Amino acid sequence: MQPRPGTPAPARPGPRHAPAKYGACRRGDxxxxxxxxxxxxxxxxxxxxxxxxxxxxxxxxxxxLIRHSTDGGYGASSSIxxxxxxxxxxxxxxxxxxxxxxxxxxxxxxxxxxxxxFYAAKAFNYTGEGDCTFVxxxxxxxxxxxxxxxxxxxxxxxxxxxxxxKKNYCDVAVPxxxxxxxGIEGDWMNFLWRAHEDSANGSTMDDLRTILASTFSxxxxxxxxxxxxxxxxxxxxxxxxxxxxxxxxxxxxx
Ligand SMILES: [Zn+2]
Numbered sequence: 168m169q170p171r172p173g174t175p176a177p178a179r180p181g182p183r184h185a186p187a188k189y190g191a192c193r194r195g196d197x198x199x200x201x202x203x204x205x206x207x208x209x210x211x212x213x214x215x216x217x218x219x220x221x222x223x224x225x226x227x228x229x230x231x232l233i234r235h236s237t238d239g240g241y242g243a244s245s246s247i248x249x250x251x252x253x254x255x256x257x258x259x260x261x262x263x264x265x266x267x268x269x270x271x272x273x274x275x276x277x278x279x280x281x282x283x284x285f286y287a288a289k290a291f292n293y294t295g296e297g298d299c300t301f302v303x304x305x306x307x308x309x310x311x312x313x314x315x316x317x318x319x320x321x322x323x324x325x326x327x328x329x330x331x332x333k334k335n336y337c338d339v340a341v342p343x344x345x346x347x348x349x350g351i352e353g354d355w356m357n358f359l360w361r362a363h364e365d366s367a368n369g370s371t372m373d374d375l376r377t378i379l380a381s382t383f384s385x386x387x388x389x390x391x392x393x394x395x396x397x398x399x400x401x402x403x404x405x406x407x408x409x410x411x412x413x414x415x416x417x418x419x420x421x
C-alpha cells in the first residue's frame with residue numbers, strides 16, 4: 168500500500184525538467200496528469216490531488232478563452248541571485264521545483280500559474296463566504312528566516328487575505344523584456360479570487376476573460392500597468408473597475 172501523498176518525503180535533488188510522462192501539465196488541448204515527477208511510488212499518482220487536476224483544467228480554460236501563453240518560462244527565480252528563500256522553490260522536494268506558489272516568476276508565468284491556482288480554488292469554494300481555502304500540493308515555506316517551518320503538502324492556504332509575497336519579500340526587478348515587475352503566482356491567485364468573489368462589484372469569469380485577453384490584443388504579453396486601464400475600458404468608470412484595480416493593489420501584484 169502506498170502512503171498517502173502528504174507523508175513527508177525524503178529530501179532529494181529534483182530534476183529541473185521532469186520527463187514528459189511524469190508530472191502534470193496542459194499540452195495543446197490535452198491535460199496530462201501523471202505520476203510523480205520523480206518516478207517515486209511512495210509519492211503516489213498526481214491524480215490523487217484534486218487541486219492538481221483542477222489546476223490543469225484552469226490552464227486549458229486559460230488557453231482556450233484568454234488565449235494567453237507564458238512569455239518564456241519561469242525564469243526569474245532561477246536567474247536572479249540573492250533572493251530570499253521565500254522567492255525560490257528550493258524547499259520543494261516532493262514535486263517539480265520549476266515553479267511554486269511563492270516563486271518570483273516572469274509576469275506571464277505568474278499570471279498563467281496564478282490563474283490555474285485561482286481556477287482550482289474556485290472549483291472547490293463558494294464565492295461570497297469569505298473563507299476560501301486553497302489546498303496546495305507542494306511544500307510551502309512560511310517565512311524568510313531559516314528557522315521558519317516548511318509545511319508539507321497538503322497545505323491549506325487562505326485565498327482571501329493578501330499574502331503580498333512579492334511586496335514583502337521579492338520586490339526586485341525581473342530581467343524580462345515584457346514587464347520588469349515579474350510576479351508570484353500566489354499573489355495572482357489572491358488578486359483574481361478577490362476581484363471575482365465580491366458579490367456586489369466582483370468581475371464575472373467572463374469579465375476576467377475579457378479584461379485579461381484585452382491586454383494581449385496589442386500582440387505582446389501582459390503588463391501589470393495594463394490591468395487597470397483594461398478594467399476601466401471594459402466596465403467604464405465605477406465601482407466594478409475600482410474593485411478590480413483595488414484587488415490588484417491589495418494583492419501587491421503591481
Ligand atoms: Zn500550472
